[in-house]
Amino acid sequence: MNIEQAVLEKLRQLPIDKQQEVLNFADFLHQKITPKPPLHSVKGLWAGLDIDITEEDIAQARKEMWGNFAEEDI
Numbered sequence: 001m002n003i004e005q006a007v008l009e010k011l012r013q014l015p016i017d018k019q020q021e022v023l024n025f026a027d028f029l030h031q032k033i034t035p036k037p038p039l040h041s042v043k044g045l046w047a048g049l050d051i052d053i054t055e056e057d058i059a060q061a062r063k064e065m066w067g068n069f070a071e072e073d074i
Contacts, residue, residue, distance in 0.1 A: 001009075011022055 011019055014022065
């Protein structure tokens with residue numbers, strides 16, 4: 001008897017709720033071994049848009065965003 005047959009034999013002896021637990025665990029194990037797609041850099045998303053954001057642009061946006069924020073809330 002191979003492993004697959006032994007697992008099926010044991011699985012068939014379990015109540016349906018325990019069979020569901022076995023299936024959930026098998027899904028979990030499968031996810032652990034499945035390669036995940038590589039993450040892409042946000043900069044790569046902007047590559048073809050001819051966008052150039054400088055430190056000064058970021059500082060200006062922060063100033064505009066936080067300029068009217070009440071100091072007692074900080």
